[in-house]
Amino acid sequence: MVAAMLYSAALPLFAAPGDTISLDEKWLFKLARNRSSVPRNVESTRFNDTQWGFQAVPGVWRVPTSWVAGDYVGTYRGWIKMPPEYAGRRIFLHVGFTTASTSVFVNGVKIGQTALDRAQTEFEITSNVKIGQRNLFVFQMPHYDEGEDANNTYGKSGITTNCFIYALANGQQQWNGPEIGRAKSGVKVASRYSFQLAEGYFDTPKVMQGDIDRMKMLGFGAITYNKLSSDPNFISFARAQGMDVVNDPPLTTAPLIDAQGNYTMEVYNLLPETKYNFKKEINDGEDRADAVVHKPKPKKKESDALLTIWDTPYSISFDKYTGLISSYTVGGVPVFSGKGTVMPNAKMKLVSLTANKPNKNYGTKVTAVYEIEGDGNITWTYDIPNNGVLSISAGGQQDILLSLSARLNQTEYLAQDFGQDVSLIKLNKYRPRVYWMKRRDNIGNGVEVIGERPFTAVEVPKSDQILIQHGGKKFDLRFLPVMK
Numbered sequence: 001m002v003a004a005m006l007y008s009a010a011l012p013l014f015a016a017p018g019d020t021i022s023l024d025e026k027w028l029f030k031l032a033r034n035r036s037s038v039p040r041n042v043e044s045t046r047f048n049d050t051q052w053g054f055q056a057v058p059g060v061w062r063v064p065t066s067w068v069a070g071d072y073v074g075t076y077r078g079w080i081k082m083p084p085e086y087a088g089r090r091i092f093l094h095v096g097f098t099t100a101s102t103s104v105f106v107n108g109v110k111i112g113q114t115a116l117d118r119a120q121t122e123f124e125i126t127s128n129v130k131i132g133q134r135n136l137f138v139f140q141m142p143h144y145d146e147g148e149d150a151n152n153t154y155g156k157s158g159i160t161t162n163c164f165i166y167a168l169a170n171g172q173q174q175w176n177g178p179e180i181g182r183a184k185s186g187v188k189v190a191s192r193y194s195f196q197l198a199e200g201y202f203d204t205p206k207v208m209q210g211d212i213d214r215m216k217m218l219g220f221g222a223i224t225y226n227k228l229s230s231d232p233n234f235i236s237f238a239r240a241q242g243m244d245v246v247n248d249p250p251l252t253t254a255p256l257i258d259a260q261g262n263y264t265m266e267v268y269n270l271l272p273e274t275k276y277n278f279k280k281e282i283n284d285g286e287d288r289a290d291a292v293v294h295k296p297k298p299k300k301k302e303s304d305a306l307l308t309i310w311d312t313p314y315s316i317s318f319d320k321y322t323g324l325i326s327s328y329t330v331g332g333v334p335v336f337s338g339k340g341t342v343m344p345n346a347k348m349k350l351v352s353l354t355a356n357k358p359n360k361n362y363g364t365k366v367t368a369v370y371e372i373e374g375d376g377n378i379t380w381t382y383d384i385p386n387n388g389v390l391s392i393s394a395g396g397q398q399d400i401l402l403s404l405s406a407r408l409n410q411t412e413y414l415a416q417d418f419g420q421d422v423s424l425i426k427l428n429k430y431r432p433r434v435y436w437m438k439r440r441d442n443i444g445n446g447v448e449v450i451g452e453r454p455f456t457a458v459e460v461p462k463s464d465q466i467l468i469q470h471g472g473k474k475f476d477l478r479f480l481p482v483m484k
Contacts, residue, residue: 021083023137023163027076029055031063035142038073043105043138049077058096060158063143074157076139080165087131089167093123096161097203097231101145105138116145119230120161161203161231183222183246188270190220191250192228195257203228208237214257215243218267224250265456281436285448285480289313289331289387296386298358307355309364314388323350323368323380330388331481333445337405342477344380344398345467347373360386372396390479400468400475401460408439408446413457437466438482445483452476 030052032038041047055061055076063072082091095104095114102114106128114121129135143157183189195211215223222244223229229238235245254266301308306326308317314330324343328335336342351369358364363385371377378396385391394400415434434457440446456469468477 021080021165023078023080023165024057025078026054026056027078027139028052029061029077030075031061032073032075033067034071035073038075038140042075042077042140043110043136044108045136047077052077055158057159057163058161060099060156060160062156071143072157073140073142075141076137076159078137079134080137081134082129082131084132086129086167089126089169090124090172091126091129091165091167093125093137094162094164094166095121095123095139096159096163098141098159099157100142102139102141102159105136105140107136125165162233180225180245180247183244183248187221188219189222189224189246189248189250190215190218191224191226191253193226193253194250194255196228203231203234205237208234209241212238212241212243218256218270220251222246222248224248281448282450282478282480285450285478285482286385286387286389288483289389289481296360296363298360298364298384298386300355300358300364307353307366309355309358309366309384311386311388314384316382316384316388316390318353318355318366318368318382320353321350323353323370325382328390328479330390330447330479331445331483333441333447333481333483334405334407335390335447335479336403337407340403340405340464342392342400342402344370344372344378344394344396345401346375346398351377362386372398389481392477394475394477395473397471397473399470400477402449402466402468403464404439404447404466406464407441410440410442410446412438412440414438440482446481448480448482450478450480 028049030039030042030049039047055074057076061074093104093106093111095102097120098114101116104111104114104123106125107130109128111123111125111128112121139159141157141159192211195214196207220243223238223246225245225247229235229245238245251270252266255264256267258264296311298309298311301310302320305320306317307320308315310316313332315327316325316329317327318324319326324341325336326341327337329337348370351371353366353368355366356364363383366382366384368380368382369377370380375396375398378398380395381393383391383393413434414436434451434455436448436450437457438446438448451468451470452475453470453472455475458467458469459465460467468475
């Protein structure tokens with residue numbers, strides 16, 4: 001970088017615009033594969049850097065794939081002329097976020113290291129620079145800090161936010177950042193660590209807006225002051241968006257999004273307890289089924305291959321070789337058909353399948369015992385009352401794989417939202433804290449699947465299957481008819 005003395009009106013955060021020298025420029029740059037191969041005396045004013053390339057600040061630099069796991073080192077060199085107006089004043093160097101702790105040299109003298117937590121760092125350089133002359137600045141940054149696991153770092157490094165120099169009159173107080181207060185009572189405080197997974201990033205308005213939008217949607221009203229939220233640009237932006245930056249500890253520092261930007265399960269542990277009335281929803285569904293049954297006369301029929309329980313409004317057939325439901329129709333709507341069924345999500349085989357004699361008052365119970373590979377036997381009880389509403393008491397801790405009829409191609413999930421007790425929400429992949437799942441055909445008929453407690457419904461890619469994750473030793477599912 002040739003002599004650079006840029007007075008930037010875009011960086012008035014630490015000093016008046018005329019007193020600020022921006023270092024956001026292309027610097028001379030050299031990449032070494034490891035620490036031992038860094039050129040000697042690279043911080044010296046006499047070092048020959050005529051064959052070096054260039055690297056932008058702010059910016060990140062990439063390395064060959066074979067270098068990614070190693071502790072490669074990048075060195076920046078640049079000459080900055082100190083203006084005569086700086087004479088008799090205190091001079092400071094501000095280094096933005098860095099992806100590893102960085103050694104800083106001025107005119108061949110090491111003045112320190114940037115913060116170990118990669119935060120923006122300031123150095124007083126009054127005694128290290130020459131007023132009215134060119135001064136050499138060198139930044140030397142490894143891939144990762146000593147003691148870190150190389151497998152946990154990323155294949156790009158750099159200085160990712162603004163760098164600049166500013167001067168203060170003697171006696172003028174150094175800028176210590178905006179005033180940071182406490183959160184208002186009852187306000188949920190977020191940490192940007194929960195949303196920014198990479199070590200080092202460009203904190204652009206788009207990134208800021210994305211973080212703030214996610215925080216607001218998850219019910220957060222303030223942000224903890226830390227490395228990722230300490231930049232005055234971000235603080236001003238957050239406040240303008242109605243999110244204060246505060247000294248309070250965050251509600252959680254766990255990741256709330258994954259590498260693909262989807263919400264993690266930790267998000268749903270933040271939800272308040274719901275007031276959803278399971279019992280009313282189930283009773284309403286059973287009342288709808290009862291309305292079509294006038295004189296129940298349930299029957300049982302067996303062949304070599306099938307066990308069937310049926311009455312006028314419903315029919316349920318079990319495969320006697322697997323113990324699984326091969327078909328289920330209620331209210332004239334096929335719930336399972338073709339390859340559809342409900343089963344433990346595990347490798348299994350049938351041990352026994354038994355059915356009580358149908359009773360006109362109590363209906364029928366079918367009991368299946370499955371041997372689960374590596375986990376012993378489990379028992380599933382299928383309760384079939386006279387209205388045909390199927391209830392499954394699923395023993396064992398296995399998740400449940402649900403394959404409904406392809407005819408039921410309209411899906412809705414009732415899940416707990418963040419701003420109220422319950423509301424219908426849809427997410428890209430996970431649907432945690434689901435209370436019921438409704439599947440209907442094109443004319444509005446179908447079935448509601450209700451759990452005894454909230455569950456997670458994960459759609460299996462490239463299939464019409466849904467994985468129900470419940471985490472209990474026993475989990476009850478009920479299938480209620482939905483009629484247009």
